[in-house]
Amino acid sequence: MKFKRTERIGAIVKILSDNPNKIFTLSYFTNQFNAAKSTISEDLLVVKNVFEKLSLGRVITISGAAGGVKYIPKTSKAENEEFLMGLCEKISDPSRILSGGFLYLIDLIYDPSVASKIGKIFASNIDYAEADYVVTMETKGIPMALMTAKAMNLPLVIIRKDIKVSEGPTLSMTYVSGNSSTKVESMSLPRKALKPNSKVILIDDFMRGGGTIKGMVDLMNEFGAEVIGTGVFISTTNPTEKMVKDYISLIELDVNGNEIIVEPNLKTFKDEYQNEDLEVEHEIEDISDDEE
Amino acid sequence: MKFKRTERIGAIVKILSDNPNKIFTLSYFTNQFNAAKSTISEDLLVVKNVFEKLSLGRVITISGAAGGVKYIPKTSKAENEEFLMGLCEKISDPSRILSGGFLYLIDLIYDPSVASKIGKIFASNIDYAEADYVVTMETKGIPMALMTAKAMNLPLVIIRKDIKVSEGPTLSMTYVSGNSSTKVESMSLPRKALKPNSKVILIDDFMRGGGTIKGMVDLMNEFGAEVIGTGVFISTTNPTEKMVKDYISLIELDVNGNEIIVEPNLKTFKDEYQNEDLEVEHEIEDISDDEE
Numbered sequence: 001m002k003f004k005r006t007e008r009i010g011a012i013v014k015i016l017s018d019n020p021n022k023i024f025t026l027s028y029f030t031n032q033f034n035a036a037k038s039t040i041s042e043d044l045l046v047v048k049n050v051f052e053k054l055s056l057g058r059v060i061t062i063s064g065a066a067g068g069v070k071y072i073p074k075t076s077k078a079e080n081e082e083f084l085m086g087l088c089e090k091i092s093d094p095s096r097i098l099s100g101g102f103l104y105l106i107d108l109i110y111d112p113s114v115a116s117k118i119g120k121i122f123a124s125n126i127d128y129a130e131a132d133y134v135v136t137m138e139t140k141g142i143p144m145a146l147m148t149a150k151a152m153n154l155p156l157v158i159i160r161k162d163i164k165v166s167e168g169p170t171l172s173m174t175y176v177s178g179n180s181s182t183k184v185e186s187m188s189l190p191r192k193a194l195k196p197n198s199k200v201i202l203i204d205d206f207m208r209g210g211g212t213i214k215g216m217v218d219l220m221n222e223f224g225a226e227v228i229g230t231g232v233f234i235s236t237t238n239p240t241e242k243m244v245k246d247y248i249s250l251i252e253l254d255v256n257g258n259e260i261i262v263e264p265n266l267k268t269f270k271d272e273y274q275n276e277d278l279e280v281e282h283e284i285e286d287i288s289d290d291e292e
Numbered sequence: 293m294k295f296k297r298t299e300r301i302g303a304i305v306k307i308l309s310d311n312p313n314k315i316f317t318l319s320y321f322t323n324q325f326n327a328a329k330s331t332i333s334e335d336l337l338v339v340k341n342v343f344e345k346l347s348l349g350r351v352i353t354i355s356g357a358a359g360g361v362k363y364i365p366k367t368s369k370a371e372n373e374e375f376l377m378g379l380c381e382k383i384s385d386p387s388r389i390l391s392g393g394f395l396y397l398i399d400l401i402y403d404p405s406v407a408s409k410i411g412k413i414f415a416s417n418i419d420y421a422e423a424d425y426v427v428t429m430e431t432k433g434i435p436m437a438l439m440t441a442k443a444m445n446l447p448l449v450i451i452r453k454d455i456k457v458s459e460g461p462t463l464s465m466t467y468v469s470g471n472s473s474t475k476v477e478s479m480s481l482p483r484k485a486l487k488p489n490s491k492v493i494l495i496d497d498f499m500r501g502g503g504t505i506k507g508m509v510d511l512m513n514e515f516g517a518e519v520i521g522t523g524v525f526i527s528t529t530n531p532t533e534k535m536v537k538d539y540i541s542l543i544e545l546d547v548n549g550n551e552i553i554v555e556p557n558l559k560t561f562k563d564e565y566q567n568e569d570l571e572v573e574h575e576i577e578d579i580s581d582d583e584e
Binding site: 007010011014047051054056098104111115146149154157158165 | 293295296297298299301302303304305306309310311338339341342343345346348390391392394396398399402403404405407408430431434435438439441442445446447448449450452457458459460482484485
């Protein structure tokens with residue numbers, strides 16, 4: 001089958017966009033579209049421009065034997081702000097307050113487009129270059145953790161509350177959850193779930209005192225794994241002192257009786273769209289020269 | 293900002309592809325790209341061709357006041373077969389067999405790219421035109437259910453095993469799980485999770501006797517909701533008689549001591565890429581005529 005230029009570009013965008021952080025070789029595209037390497041290199045420059053111009057992320061090349069092109073999802077600061085402001089408006093609806101001071105949020109955090117956007121924001125603001133896994137604890141954090149893992153192109157690991165006989169030898173641990181009153185809970189993970197000496201990113205939906213995240217860090221240490229980044233969707237303003245230090249949170253929340261004070265945690269965000277154009281463009285041209 | 297044709301096409305592909313089943317008006321694109329409607333209409337024809345030629349799904353138009361263009365994810369029969377054959381090969385590795393005859397599968401079903409593909413396959417083979425929600429039960433089915441919900445552009449609802457005080461008034465129920473020995477378990481869902489008279493799609497990772505799905509159907513009926521489609525990832529060949537009738541399964545499995553017999557359930561798949569080109573192309577041209 002022959003493809004027109006416009007068709008090739010559309011197809012390349014689709015392939016890269018569906019597979020964040022996955023490397024595609026030039027040969028992959030030349031085979032797919034029955035086209036010369038120089039042609040594909042030109043296509044890739046256009047593709048790169050589309051992503052940059054519309055702040056959809058970055059397309060970069062990796063040189064060397066295992067080299068190729070990959071798409072890195074990046075959200076811009078302005079886009080994060082707009083998205084999170086919209087969420088905060090929904091969250092601050094007083095009808096969300098349940099007895100006990102809890103907030104009903106599952107309609108939002110289970111929404112695939114919300115989870116997907118949260119995943120891209122975490123991937124844009126946590127350094128995962130060295131990471132082997134995204135780790136979360138069941139249940140509410142799973143959708144956003146999965147979308148984070150998708151954006152980072154990493155496997156997802158889910159810590160369970162109960163021991164599952166159906167998953168083989170399991171390492172279990174207790175931890176102190178600080179949900180208003182102090183409570184001892186358990187978490188468990190199959191031995192096979194992590195390779196030795198792994199580096200992991202922790203993702204969870206909600207942090208009050210930080211007891212759950214602290215428990216997850218301890219469990220990772222039992223596995224000989226190192227936590228190199230932590231993202232929580234909502235953190236509460238109280239207590240100000242959390243049991244963990246290094247984390248980012250996207251939204252800060254305080255519930256005072258019938259009043260919900262909620263705002264985007266804008267200090268979290270890096271702005272990723274600056275002065276990177278020339279360097280990347282240059283790299284893409286290089287790859288075509290190398291291989292021809 | 294001005295965009296070249298190739299850039300517009302790349303950007304339209306990205307926007308449609310990131311938002312399956314979401315309708316974008318022509319005006320959305322004319323504003324975004326500062327271009328005339330006739331120009332965007334021509335772009336959309338190219339975009340449509342890209343999707344058809346590479347079997348990436350379909351781009352169709354909806355006429356009327358709420359009309360516009362949307363992308364419907366569709367996987368081809370050949371693609372499903374190749375993907376599921378690859379998974380079956382991994383599943384049939386004897387080292388996956390755990391004591392008790394269980395299979396270790398979480399590395400596969402939590403993998404974001406696997407879950408994403410399963411979601412697209414469910415969306416290609418279950419009719420969700422009338423559906424309001426995708427419903428699953430925690431925990432293992434969540435990743436594939438989320439990706440199904442994403443492909444269908446529907447909210448996700450997760451049934452919990454325990455009652456969560458933090459989610460408000462909850463409807464709970466017991467059901468009989470047929471995991472080797474008969475066992476009574478419970479499931480619960482917040483009252484607010486479903487609107488009255490909803491139509492839902494059930495998604496789960498594994499079906500042996502069908503007790504869990506049957507329980508989910510009963511719970512949906514308690515909510516006044518109707519199940520209009522059910523997808524399970526793996527169903528066992530035994531028992532042949534399941535407690536539910538209308539479902540599709542992607543893989544059939546039998547474990548006999550140390551032997552794992554597993555194969556794609558190919559009778560499940562419709563082939564969606566036939567004789568639809570002319571009709572769709574015509575619709576896209578219509579929209580441009582209407583609005584100019």
